[in-house]
Amino acid sequence: MFSLAFIRPSKQPLLFGLCALPMLSVAHTVDLDTVVVSSAGQNSVYDVAQPVNVLGKDAIDANPGTTLGTLLNNTPGIANAAFGAGVGRPVIRGMSGSRVKILVNGSDSADVSAMSSDHAPMVETSSAEQVEVIYGPATLMYGGSAIGGVVNVIDRRIHELPDDGIRGEVVYKGSSNDKGYNTNALLDMGHGNWTLHLDGFKRDTADYASGERGRVPANANRGRIANSDSSAQGGAIALSWADGVNGFIGGSISTLDYDYGVPNLNNDGYRVIPKQVRYDLKGAWRPDPSRAWGWLEEWRTELSFNDYEHAETEPGMDVGFFDQESWELRSVLRHAPIGRWQGTVGIQAKYNTLGLCHSHDGCDGVPNYSNTNWDGSKGTNLDLINGYLFSHDTPMPLTETQQLGLFVVQQRDWQQGTLELGARFDQVTIQSDPTPIRVAYRQQRDYYDDVTFTPMTLSAAGTWILSEQQRLGLSLARVQRAPEATELFWNGDHHATFSFQLDNPDLDLETAYTLDVNWLYQGQHDQLRVALFYYRFQDYIYNDMKGFTDPFGHGSDVYRHEQADARFRGAEFSWQHDFSDRWHLDLTADVVQAEKTNGDSLPRTPPASVLLAMNYEWNRWDARIESKWVDAQNATAENEQASQGHTLLNARIAYQQRFAHSDLMLALAIDNITDEYAINHVSYLKYAAPMPGRNVLLSTRWRF
Numbered sequence: 001m002f003s004l005a006f007i008r009p010s011k012q013p014l015l016f017g018l019c020a021l022p023m024l025s026v027a028h029t030v031d032l033d034t035v036v037v038s039s040a041g042q043n044s045v046y047d048v049a050q051p052v053n054v055l056g057k058d059a060i061d062a063n064p065g066t067t068l069g070t071l072l073n074n075t076p077g078i079a080n081a082a083f084g085a086g087v088g089r090p091v092i093r094g095m096s097g098s099r100v101k102i103l104v105n106g107s108d109s110a111d112v113s114a115m116s117s118d119h120a121p122m123v124e125t126s127s128a129e130q131v132e133v134i135y136g137p138a139t140l141m142y143g144g145s146a147i148g149g150v151v152n153v154i155d156r157r158i159h160e161l162p163d164d165g166i167r168g169e170v171v172y173k174g175s176s177n178d179k180g181y182n183t184n185a186l187l188d189m190g191h192g193n194w195t196l197h198l199d200g201f202k203r204d205t206a207d208y209a210s211g212e213r214g215r216v217p218a219n220a221n222r223g224r225i226a227n228s229d230s231s232a233q234g235g236a237i238a239l240s241w242a243d244g245v246n247g248f249i250g251g252s253i254s255t256l257d258y259d260y261g262v263p264n265l266n267n268d269g270y271r272v273i274p275k276q277v278r279y280d281l282k283g284a285w286r287p288d289p290s291r292a293w294g295w296l297e298e299w300r301t302e303l304s305f306n307d308y309e310h311a312e313t314e315p316g317m318d319v320g321f322f323d324q325e326s327w328e329l330r331s332v333l334r335h336a337p338i339g340r341w342q343g344t345v346g347i348q349a350k351y352n353t354l355g356l357c358h359s360h361d362g363c364d365g366v367p368n369y370s371n372t373n374w375d376g377s378k379g380t381n382l383d384l385i386n387g388y389l390f391s392h393d394t395p396m397p398l399t400e401t402q403q404l405g406l407f408v409v410q411q412r413d414w415q416q417g418t419l420e421l422g423a424r425f426d427q428v429t430i431q432s433d434p435t436p437i438r439v440a441y442r443q444q445r446d447y448y449d450d451v452t453f454t455p456m457t458l459s460a461a462g463t464w465i466l467s468e469q470q471r472l473g474l475s476l477a478r479v480q481r482a483p484e485a486t487e488l489f490w491n492g493d494h495h496a497t498f499s500f501q502l503d504n505p506d507l508d509l510e511t512a513y514t515l516d517v518n519w520l521y522q523g524q525h526d527q528l529r530v531a532l533f534y535y536r537f538q539d540y541i542y543n544d545m546k547g548f549t550d551p552f553g554h555g556s557d558v559y560r561h562e563q564a565d566a567r568f569r570g571a572e573f574s575w576q577h578d579f580s581d582r583w584h585l586d587l588t589a590d591v592v593q594a595e596k597t598n599g600d601s602l603p604r605t606p607p608a609s610v611l612l613a614m615n616y617e618w619n620r621w622d623a624r625i626e627s628k629w630v631d632a633q634n635a636t637a638e639n640e641q642a643s644q645g646h647t648l649l650n651a652r653i654a655y656q657q658r659f660a661h662s663d664l665m666l667a668l669a670i671d672n673i674t675d676e677y678a679i680n681h682v683s684y685l686k687y688a689a690p691m692p693g694r695n696v697l698l699s700t701r702w703r704f
Contacts, residue, residue, distance in 0.1 A: 053133040060125050076572040076590040079606035079682045084689040085208055086230035086260025087120045089113050091682050094568050094594040094605050095148030103152040110306035110326040115486045117684045118496040122256050122276045123153045126184040127199045130154045140407045140424040144457035145481035147512050157197045157238040158250035163190035169703040177695035180205030193241050200235030211677040211693035220687040227261035249283035262496050263689040270496050274310035301331045312496045321363040326352035343410035350403040358395050358492055370435040376445030385551050388502050392552055393441035395492025398433040399485040417463035424457045428482040455480035469523050475516035483507040487561045500550035502560035511538040531572040540566035545639045565597040586613040603640050604682050607633035625651040633681040643681035649673040662704035669697040
């Protein structure tokens with residue numbers, strides 16, 4: 001369970017910026033000066049001039065699921081693009097894929113989860129200290145394509161301040177529905193300026209069961225969902241030096257290994273097995289303000305390298321294989337006020353290579369046909385069907401993507417509030433090499449020519465203090481996104497999604513003009529937020545489902561990335577009412593409409609939802625009961641099926657015992673108490689993998 005966004009009443013004037021009220025765990029408030037690491041100036045929650053949601057450690061530990069999408073699912077405006085129990089990627093305001101950038105400590109998660117919903121984001125929240133969802137100008141620091149927003153998972157493995165002594169925690173969770181367990185531990189040992197960090201986790205789940213109450217759509221799975229089991233393990237070691245004044249430097253090595261099944265209507269045993277080894281090095285220098293470099297508050301540099309691969313398997317054979325290596329460098333200067341302006345200027349460079357294999361005879365790695373003679377002509381085994389060329393070999397060439405970005409984000413106070421401006425310029429070059437594709441399945445030589453895009457983004461946000469209790473905010477942006485290599489060049493089977501993806505090398509820049517309006521109210525007993533947004537797209541890239549299946553006998557739906565003008569509009573609402581020091585009511589709601597400008601709906605648009613919860617907190621006890629209603633979704637794209645609505649009832653009670661130098665938390669939760677059969681419309685597998693039925697969860701956490 002999660003609480004909605006709310007803020008405790010404050011006797012101070014309303015000093016916070018245009019923000020989505022910070023997310024809090026059950027009966028635990030976030031400190032008013034919680035630092036938003038992803039903001040331009042690493043400000044407190046109330047000084048950030050763009051919308052932001054912040055989840056603290058307690059909210060993360062209270063997460064009953066195992067994915068990032070599950071953790072954020074009850075945040076207004078965010079849905080979970082689940083792909084069975086093993087995958088959950090956030091969908092923000094109806095936008096997904098590369099429009100929602102997933103970060104680990106400010107660096108790209110460097111996986112292929114934006115490409116396809118069956119690919120898990122390589123982030124692990126069990127070791128996280130804080131999760132931030134950022135909109136507006138600050139997203140420019142992490143990539144101009146983040147039109148939906150940035151989700152930054154912060155684990156603080158590399159310590160930026162000295163931390164003498166030993167501290168740590170051990171967490172265990174068990175769940176009845178899938179007979180699962182999840183255990184993780186972390187340890188920090190500091191002496192002087194040095195800190196050593198260790199963490200690790202392991203979890204396993206068996207096949208889960210859907211709910212049994214209510215209507216089950218025709219041709220949908222129910223009961224025990226075959227091939228929905230999952231397992232995961234990973235860990236990290238980090239060493240850092242910090243003096244608390246002049247800066248820090250540190251490095252970390254982390255690993256993640258996932259193994260999860262892909263539920264399907266035929267109960268075939270498809271599995272996805274991603275692995276990642278990540279190396280991070282980062283540091284910051286804070287010069288003496290009285291010296292020559294006094295204009296510079298901080299110079300921060302971060303370098304990461306990720307070695308990622310995953311296999312997609314049928315029983316006894318790897319039929320798909322992805323291999324990606326990624327480098328990323330970010331260097332950011334945060335300067336002292338120049339006139340009345342203060343902010344950051346930075347550079348970001350990224351480089352990755354992606355190679356893959358698809359073969360019914362098995363994949364041992366990325367194929368290489370460089371020794372085969374080729375005259376540059378189109379292959380003879382490409383099939384022209386319904387006006388599209390179909391291939392049945394390795395789905396795309398080996399690609400190298402180079403990106404260089406320059407950005408600036410500046411902020412200042414003005415008479416009625418704050419103002420924040422941002423700009424970013426990128427150059428993205430994608431190089432293609434057809435050597436993994438057999439000659440008979442290649443396109444003409446010029447198909448593999450280099451392509452370069454130069455997206456540019458401008459953004460602004462302002463806040464107006466209407467009274468001591470009220471603030472109005474406005475955010476405007478013009479954002480451009482370059483198409484991904486997989487959107488341009490993928491042409492082939494994707495068995496894990498039971499689909500055939502067609503290429504579209506004619507894709508061009510996607511441009512969005514966005515408007516956000518936020519109204520915040522904070523009184524003695526009530527805290528409210530109302531957000532309205534409107535996004536207008538030129539050449540919006542969407543994955544269009546065609547009205548025919550693949551020609552190779554698999555019966556797979558055929559998709560192709562197309563472009564059309566589109567618009568997104570919607571609203572989000574949060575309200576907390578305090579009845580007393582012990583009791584408070586939470587109410588949240590959201591709705592989004594996503595359609596082409598001709599009126600046709602876009603696929604997998606989240607339906608409207610309302611969450612109502614009652615919370616009780618007294619002494620060492622916290623309790624919560626909540627009901628979440630999700631509407632039916634009948635605004636569907638062509639060839640997309642509608643989804644029925646549902647209502648889920650959840651409850652949680654927790655007890656915390658504090659000792660001299662440690663504390664122990666015990667919690668009992670019941671999700672989907674009424675065991676309702678529920679469909680997640682945002683999921684590609686909504687009928688193959690319905691939402692879990694009744695689930696009893698026990699958890700314990702010991703901090704020392």
